[in-house]
Structure formats: C-alpha cells, structure tokens
Amino acid sequence: MKTRKKKLDEDLLKTALEEENRIRTAFKDKDWAEIKGANSWMIFKVMSEFVEGMEKLAKIGPCVTIFGSARTKPGNVYYKMAEEIAFRLVQHGYGVITGGGPGIMEAGNKGAHRAGGKSVGLNIFLPFEQQGNIYIDKDKLITFDYFFVRKVMFVKYSQGFIVMPGGFGTLDELTEALTLIQTKKIGRFPIVMVGKKYWHGLVDWIKKVLISEKMIHAQDMDLFSVVDTPEDAVKVIEEFYSKYLLSPNF
Template identity: 85%
Template sequence: MKTKKKRVEEELIKEAIEEEHRIRKAFKDKDWAEIKGANSWMIFKVMSEFVEGLEKLAKIGPCVTIFGSARVKPSNPYYKMAEEIAFQLVQQGYGVITGGGPGIMEAGNRGANRAKGKSVGLNIYLPHEQKGNIYIDPDKLITFDYFFVRKVMFVKYSQGFIVMPGGFGTLDELTEALTLIQTKKIGRFPIVLVGKKFWGGLIDWWKKVLVNEGMIHHEDLDLFNLVDTPEDAVRVIDEFYSKYLLSPNF
C-alpha cells in the first residue's frame, strides 16, 4: 500500500510531466494554415461575446460598477461596506454591476438584491472556475472568456466606478478607466476609491513619483475621489451628475 508521501511524490511528478507537455506544445512549430485557422475562430468567439454583452446590457438603465477583491469574506469590513454602498445606490435609483464573482463582487450584488434593484454580473472564466454569485439577476449574468471584452462592457454601461480594496485585477480596472478618461477616449464619469488607509500609500506614490517625474499632470489626480464611508461614496456619484447634467457643456 502506498504511503501518503509516495502518493504526493507521484502527483508532483505527474504535474511536472503535464507542465512539460504544455510547454512543448506551446513552442511547437505551427504551419500557416493552423495559425490562420486558430486566429479566425478566435475572432468569431470575440464577436459573439460582444454581441451577447451588448444585447443583454442595452436596456439596463443607469448603473454603477463596484470593483474589489474576490478574496474577502462576508465578515470582512470591506465586504459589509460594499454591500451597504450597493444598497444605497439602488435607493438612489441606480442599478449595480460587478464582476460577478465572490468577495466584494458578491457583496455588491447582495446589496442591490437586498434593495430589490438591478443586479448585474459580468463574470470571467478563470483557471479556478470562478462562478457567478447567487445574488445576480439570472438574466443579467454574462460570462466572458476575454478580459478586454468584459472591460468594454464595464465602461460602456457604467455611470460610475466604486473601487473597493482589491488586488491586481482591481488595479487593472481602475487604471484602465483613469487612462481612458485622461486620454479623452471616453467621457468623464465619477471614480470613487473607498478606503483611505488602503489606497493612501498608492496615491502618495502617484503624487510623489508620477507627478514629480512628469509622468502624469497634477490635474490628473482630480479624476478620482477618495472616501471612507458608503454615504460619501454614493454622495460623490450623485453630486457628479447633479453638477454635470446641469452643465451646458456636459
């Protein structure tokens, strides 16, 4: 009978062999017909994801996207804060969009669901099989293969971004939105970072390094707001639209 140690060793060897096979396959020479065929089918897959997203989201009305870590648990203060923000957003007439998964995303959909508002999830296929959380409206859950298609949907159908504490994915979504607004590829909309303690170090670095090195203008720091409470986060969204919708240049 195999010992536990022996079984672990065999499993590690098996994983190493499989990884070797994956690497060899990736670097294997491909002929033009194989390359052309794979790329052509990828184009159709990308198109199908755009079509599904556009059709399902075209009539959702004003929504705010809540970003944040998938790893926080319901007992985490940030989870509770995201749920409350979503609840208050619905009370102000907005729907809520999230990345559709667990953690902060689940909290956002949960708060919207509790307030009986629109709850949208733009999920993504990941190696660990991220699943849509149970608080999303069934007809408003879309699962994507491609991150870039998913990000287009976030930007196109959101009237604002609430950015809770998160990791690389959250940073990617935040900086993507800031870049698009900074370069005037999209119109201005409110971006709210929640958690002064969490975001403070990053913002200080932007000020001390990016601004001082001339990588961004000091005015670019006005593209977002930093708050600490659900009430302030929702207030920023409301005040932005109260101000800009009344402006003749908006």
C-alpha cells in the same frame, strides 16, 4: 586577432541557434497553420461576446460598477461596506454591476438584491472556475472568455466606478478607466476609491512620483476621489451628476 574574433562570432551564432531551438521545442506540438487558423476563428468568438453583452446591457438603465477583491470574506469590513454602498446606490436609482464572482463582487450584488434593484454580473471564465454568485438577477448574468471584451462592457454601461480594495484585476480596471478618461477616449464619469488607509500608498506614490516626474498633470488627481464611508462614496456619484447635468457642456 582575426581568429579570436571569428571564434567569438561562432560562439554567438551557436548561442543564438540554441535559443531558437529552445523556443521551437516549446512549440513542437503546435502546427503553425493550425494556430493561425484558430486565431482567425477567435475573431468570431470575440464578436459573439460583444454582441451578447451589448444586447443585454443596452437595456439595463443607469448602473454603477463595484470592483474589488474576490478574496474578501463576508465578515470583512470592506465586504460590509460594498454591500451597503450597493444598497444605497439602488435607493438613488442606480443598478449595480459587478464582476459576478465572490468577495466584493458578491457583496455588491447582495446589496443591490437586498434593496430590490438591478443586480448585474459580468462573470469571466478562469482556470479556477469562478462561478456567478447567487445574488445576480437570473437574466443579468453574462459570462465572458475574454477580459478585454468584459472591460469594454464595464466602461460602456457604467455611470460610475466604485473601487474597493483589491488586487491586480482591480488595479487594472481602475487604471484603464483613468487612462481612457485622461486621454478623452471616453466621457468623464465618477471614480471613487473606498478605503483611505488601503489606497494611501498608491495615491501618495502618484503624487510623489508620477506628478513630480511629470508623467501626469497635477489636475489628473481630480479624476478620482478617495473616501472612507458608504455615505461618502454614494455622495460623490450623486454630486457628480447633480453638477454636470446642470452644466451646459455636459
């Protein structure tokens, strides 16, 4: 019995050592002191991105951010809607912020540019080299290396989020904003999801799973709105500020 147990322990140890060697092999060309040093210097790069972003964005005035897929083509109905929403937002006194790239981001900047309003782009360096679109004001394009710094800028300098159909990045921005508002880490602002058919599955899952499993409160559904038209998207933003600016607790 002892011999069998000893053999089992030896086999487990051998497996653990093999796994450790596999991991070390993956980093064989890395010098750990160099990695740690690089991480220390990274702090200064992060700081520089925060400083540049805050210095430029502190001057832009009230803005609404439009999120959505970079893959959306100009002929797509959501591209046209994003452009129209941006145009209407400018008419109501807002500037428009986007992620600075193509697709829905381009549409948002295009609508703001067409309306003669502020058109801001917070671009990000990506492996496929996302470039800032041509509708961003020349002095209002900022490019980031770090997603988390860029996300802080979106939240800090936006008076509302318009969330068009998109992928993981769009969901990331949406759920982070909802989390920050839900946990009262930031003040509440309007979050508008555009496209009832597109967002139906997610909203239905939130109701049937998150609420029923008591992962969130039922009133958390009030943190966002779902609409189908540019008119209604802008109306949610306007009504939010009309209501809360009149409130003594705002």
